[in-house]
Amino acid sequence: MDDQTQAPPSSPALAGPALAGPVLAGPVLAGLATRLPPHVWFGVSAVFHYLGPAFAVLLFPHVGVLGMAWLRIATAALIFAPLTRPWRTFARADLPTRLLLIAFGACLAVMNCSFYLALDRLPISLVAAIEFVGTIGIALAGLRSARNLAALGIAVTGTLLLTDVKWASDPVGLFWAFLNGALFVGYIVLGHRIARAGAGDGIAGLGAAMAVAFVVVLPIGLADALPAFFSPPLLVAAIGVGICSSVIPYVCDQLAMARLPRASFALMLSLLPVTATLIGILLLRQIPGPADCLGIALVVGGVALHRPASAG
Incomplete structure (x- = not known):
């Protein structure tokens, strides 16, 4: 028996009109959500997962770390x-669903802030490795077959080869990195519960949660973000980061989570270092070595070996 879906679509807190709202982009996105495999949506998310932070780091000297987090969340909230x-x-949701949306929004706000604070002090490979630790636990919790356990082991081995983790002596940076990793687990668990309401309802829930995230972060990074409002090029760049970091990947995650068991989604996150390596080749001319190529092959092989519950 393969990994089981943790939050069934019939969950009372999420079923029916609880998250009712207009579907993002109407029937066009709804049609694509069902026609395209969930792995395609995950692939798009995985690419933008690293494009956004790469651009954000370049803006840190101009708007500060928390200012960049504020601009990222504000952009997403205003678009959604x-x-x-x-x-x-919120008006149509019952009390349990409102609490779920508030928790998801608070998680998004603090996760984004802690992620940027960690990136400001630590290498992205170390932050990514710490972030991946929690997802291993989620994947293990949902495994019910020897095949999927082997797939996880292969993918984890490949990820370790790719990240080339070197420990750091910055306790503050490590604190933010581990906090981000813990909240990333919360993002998967809470986001999966919302997504299981269906693709359209899940995106409506994401929009509501992003509004909560904006309220949470509003007093935290506003002062640092102010310089962007007096520099049109800087503001445009910050908006681009927000779209790349919190709109495209989060929508794609919802569309993937809606049709993938939680453990399967957690395992597929091992592909993130692969996309980072490919972006490095294409944009930064960083050619991978033999160990990197072996790591890519192992991660891809592990994900290919895995079989979600829906596969039978």
Whole structure:
């Protein structure tokens, strides 16, 4: 028996009108959500997962770390607001669902801030490795077959080869990195529960949660973000980071989570170092060595070997 879905679509807190709201981009996205395999949506998310932070780090000297987090979340919240109408989502939701959306939004806010604070002090490979630790636990919790256990072992081995983790002596940076890793687990668990309501409802829930995230981060990074409002090129760049970091990948995650068991999604996160390596080749001319190539092969092989519950 393979890994089981942790939150069934019939969950009372998420079923029916609890997250009812307009579907992002209407029937076009709804049609693509069902026609395209969930792995395609995950692949798009995986690419933008590293494009966004790569651009954000370049803006740290101009708007500060927390200012960049504020601009990222504000951009996403303002884009989602007219499309998903979060006020209607909250009005129609029952109390358990409202609490779930508030928890998800708070998780998004603190996770994004801690991620950037960690990147400001530690190498991205170390931050990514710490982030991946929690996802291993999620994947293990959902495994019910020797085949999927072997797939996880192969993928983890490949990830370790890719990240080339070197420990750091920065306790503050490590604190933020481990906090980000813990909240990333929360993002997967809470996001999966929302996504199981269905692709359209899940995105409406994401829009509502992003509005909560903006409220949480509003007093934290506003002062640092102010210089962007007096520099149009800087503001445009920050908006681009927000779209790349919190709009495209989060929507794609919802579309993937809606059709993948939680453990399967957690295992596929081992592909993130692969996309980082490929982006390094294409954009930074960073050619991988033999160990990197072996790591890529192992991760891809592990994900290919895995079989979600829906596969029978």
